[in-house]
Amino acid sequence: MNNEKFCWFQGVIEDRDDPLQMGRVKIRCLGYHTENKQDLPTGDLPWATPITPITSASVTGIGDTPLGPVTGTWVVGFFRDGVDAQQPVYFGTIASMPTSEANAQEGFNDPSGTYPLQDLLNEPDTNRLARGEVENTIVESKRENLDEMSVPSGGGSKETLTEPETPYNAQYPTNKVFQSETGHIREVDDTPGSERLHTYHRAGTFEEIHPDGSRVNKIVGDNYSVVVRDNNVHIQGTVNIDIDGDSNISVGGNANIVVDQNIDMNAKGNIDIVADGQLFLKGANVKVSGSPIDLN
Template sequence: MFHKGVVENRDDPEQLGRCKIRWLGVHTENKTLLKTEDLPWSYPIQPIHSAAMSGVGETPIGPVEGTWVVGVFVDQKEASIPMFFGTLSGIPQTVADPETGFNDPNAKYPLEDLLNEPDTNRLGRGVENDTVVQTKKENLDEMSYPIGGGQQEDKQEPETPFAAEYPFNHVKFTESGHVQEFDDTEGAERIHTYHRSGSFDEIHPDGSKVTKIVKDTYTAVLGEENIHIALDSNNHVVGNLNILVEGNTNIKVVGDVDARVDGRLDLRVQDDINMTSQSGNINIKTPSGNINLN
């Protein structure tokens, strides 16, 4: 026989994913008669793809205080060994009453600003308002890069093509605000990983990828790295660019090179400098200074 209940405590001292759950038809809502701390620990039944052995598999955590769950009692009539295997969503209409059972004792869930709407995450329902989609659209990055001849162009971060429709966007949303989306909406298929700080990776329907890091990035390649860029590569460094090559550097440019330095250019070489123009001239001029050869 299945039972429904509400999680009132998930802080399992043995860290096994157990929860103290108040079960309908078994426990009273009167917390004077039955306090949260006196509820038995309910064991989570994990999915078959999780080994639940020696750290192999998925951590058995997920429900929060206030979550409705479904489960069974192994000992049935005695109802002292409960297990739970699923959660139940709904449309909450009131905030929690911490003085009454079958509520979040911390009075956090359900969240007040999400009352009277489905527990299904807004992104999964195709809603942009007050989500990471809105945050990203309001904080688009901009950059500039030279295109030769003293000219430059500006470029803006591509906007998220979010156009999710229920029930095709598979969303994982954590309490602190981390997000994962696997959106199967036809014509708007995306894969999106978002950190609550604002850093994210998003693959767009056409295969384009946008990566944004709001702080530092450190990349270590302990073997060989090969990069093939079929079209243009544009870079905008607001600070300094420092490069150390401990071997040789080989550069081949099929077209022209236009290098413009607004400050001073220092070129220091320990050995020879060889400059060859196969069919043209080598021109050096200074409109107002001197050319010194020592």
């Protein structure tokens, strides 16, 4: 490293397709590179190496992957070869408040013209969810698409239960939000009285833990769970299951069901009970009602 002069820079990422897949990017640096892409094409910019935090090992795949900034991101770094300025290293991104679309023909802009996003111009780069804004966010879509389920209430009747609404009430600066390019989201919300943990997939599947410790899981596609060994579930309250389609249960060993009070079974169609061995019915008082009754 050249220690004669420590050279800082700030600039804009114009290329992140690192052929070595090391997280390197090409940065057009203020005061070092012209904005004229005819004189200095993006392809002629040197590759800049990322610095990761000490919480990441950054060796043989251990630690965090050094990816995150997109083309159009403003960054800060230094040249480890000093005034020669051919070996850039970058270690931070710079947030701002974009006021105009990218000009892909000029330097210091996203060459794809994607960033900054047009519908977020004149807003801080801070995520809307972190700022307590819900307009055109997943909070709106979640509140508009609450699920309803019908559960038995005895005697063949049913009652309706509605999916709990998200308790989102974030206040800046207590909600830490991560959002990916396609819309995957993680929230760690420390807003007093509205503390939440939230993971959201862009398709609409999410898990949200509410301030009181309640959890809502919503899966918009299929769900597949595998337990290789034992599975133990203790539910101290009531269990409600609503299945719109069929239900199939296969048990390879014995099945034991113990109910301390009553069992109420109601089928609008037939009930078939088949035993390859003996079938025992025992009760203090057994009643059979039907017309006709056929015992074979």
